[in-house]
Amino acid sequence: MRAILLGGGLALLLSLLGTRVAIRQFTRLGYGQEIRDDGPTSHHTKRGTPTMGGVVIIVSAVIAYFVAKLITRAEPSASALLLLFLFVGIGAVGFLDDFIKIFRQRSLGLRSKAKMIGQTVVAIAFGVLALWDELADEAGRLPAADQISFLRDFGWTLPTALVLFVIWFLVTGFSNAVNLTDGLDGLATGASALVFAAYVVVGIWQANQTCGVTLNPHCYEARDPLDLAVVAASIAGACIGFLWWNASPAQIFMGDTGSLALGAALAGLAILSRTELLLVVLGGLFVTITLSVMLQVSFFKATRRFTGVGRRIFRMTPLHHHFEMLGWEQVTIVIRFWVITGLCVAAGVGIFYAEWVTGN
Template structure:
C-alpha cells in the first residue's frame, strides 16, 4: 500500500512541476498545436498552444513507479512492466504523430495506416508476452488470461490464442483511439482519465485483498500481480491529475496524441491484465460514447449521402456547436464519467457480494 501512495503522490508532483517546465521549453521551440479548419471557430485561438504534454504524463508515471518500488524495496512484476511497455510504446507512436504535425505544420500527422501499424505492433507484442509461458509465475499464471472476462473469467471455454490476440489488438487500438477522440476540449481527457485510473487502482487493491493466493474461495480473484498494477494505475492517475492543473481551461498545454494514445492503451492493458475487459466498457463509458458518436456520424453520412446526426463529431463538439460553453461541456462530461465509474465499481462490488453470499 505504501508503494501506491508513493507512486500517486510522486507522479502528481513530477507532473505538476514538469508540465510547467515543458510549457516553457515547447513554447521556445515553437512546438505548437495545429487546429482543424473545419472545427469550432472558438478553437482557432488555441493555435500555437504547446502540445506533446503527454511526454510529461508518461515520464512522471514511469519515474514515480520506479521510485516507489525503490523506496519500498519491492521488485517490479512482469504484469506492471508489461503495462508500462504498452503505455510507453503507444506514447512513442503518438509522439511521432505529434512531431510530424509540428514539423509539417498541419493538423494531420502520421498517415492513418502508419499510425495503425505502430499501434498494431505494440498491441500484438504486448498480447503475445502477456500470454507467453515465459512469464508464468510459480502458480503457472500468465499476466493475461486465456478466457474472456467481465469481472472475472468466463470459464466455459478457452479462447484460441489467435482470437485472443485479435481481441487484445481490438481493445487496445480501440481505447487508444477513443481517448484520442475525447481529447478535444481543455481538460476533458485528462480529467476523465484521472477518474478512470483511480477506479482501476481501487479495483486492483480489492483484487489483491481478495486474491486466491491470500483468501482461497469461490469469490477470490485469479489475477496476477494486482497490487503492482495498482501502483502503476495510481502513478498514471496522479500524473493526469497534476497535468490537469495546466491543461484545464484555458489550457496552457495539450497532451497531444503522445498522451492520449498512451493513456487509452494503458486503460485497455489494465482491463486485460485484471480480467475486466468488458467492465472497462462501463467504467470507461465516456470514451465508448465519444467513439460511437463518430462511428454513427460517419456511417449515417455515407448511408444518406451527406446528412448528419450530430452537428459535429465527436459528441463534445456537437454540444459546442449548439452553443454550450466549453467549460460547461467539460464539467458535464466529467459528471458522466463519474457516473460511469460509480456504476462500474458498483457492479464490481455487487458481483463479489453475490459470490460471497
C-alpha cells in the first residue's frame, strides 16, 4: 500500500513540475500542434500549442514506479514490467507519429498502416511474453490468462493464437479509442485518470483476496495485482499532474505519444488483472466515442452506396465534436464527459464488488 501512495504522489509531482519544463522547451524548439483543417473552426486558435506532452506522463509514471519500489525495497513483478513495456512501447509509436507531424508541419503523422504495424508489433510482443511459461510464479500463474475474463476467467481455454488476437484487439482498440477521445483540452487526460484510479481499487482488492494467500473459493487468479495497482496509481498521478497544464485553455497537448500509451496501458491492466470485459464498462466513454466514429463512417458509406448521397448521423465525429457543432462550450463538454466517465467507473467498480459480495 505504501508503494501505491508513493508511486501516485511522486508521479503527480514529477508530472506537475516536468510539464512546465516541457512547455518551455517544446515552445523554444517549435514543437507545436498542427490542427486538422476539417475540424471545428474554434480549434484553429490552438495551432502552435506545444505537443508531445505524453512524454512527461510516461517518464513521470515510470520513474515514480521504480522509485516507489526502491524505497519500499520490493522487487518489481513480471506483470508490472510487462505493463510498463507496453506503456512505453506504444508510447514510442505515438512519439514517432507526433514527431513526423512536427517535422513535416502537417496534422497527419504516420500513415495508418505504419501506425498499426507499430502497435501490432508491440502488442504481440507483450502478448507472447505475458503467456511465456518462464514468467509463471510459484503457484504456476502466468501474467495473462488463456481464457476471456469479465471479473475473472470464464469459458473455454483458448488456443494461443486466439489469445494473442484478443490481446492485439484490446491493445490497438483502446489505444486508438483514447486517441480519438483526445480532442478537447483535458478530456482524455481526466477521463484516463479516473479509469486508472479504478484499477488501483481493483488491484488492491484482488491482492487482498488473491488465491496465493486465501483459501476462499472466490479468490482471484491475477498474478501480481498489488504491483499492477502501483503502476496504475503512478499513471493516474502522472495524468493528474499533467492535467494542471492540459486543462482549458491547454498550454500543452499530450499528443499521440500520451493518448496511445494511456489506452494501451488500460488494455494491459485489463489483460493482466483478468478483467478484459470489465474495461468496456470502466472505459465506457472511450468505447462510446469510438462507436460514434464507426457508426458515422458506416452510415455515410451505406447511404452513399444505396442513395448516391452520403448522410451522417452526427454533425461531426468523434462525438465530442458533434456537441461542439451544436454550440456547447468546450469546458461544458469536458466536464460532462468526465461525469459520464465517473458514472462508468462507479458502475464498473460496483459490479466488481457486487460479484464478490454475492459470490456469483
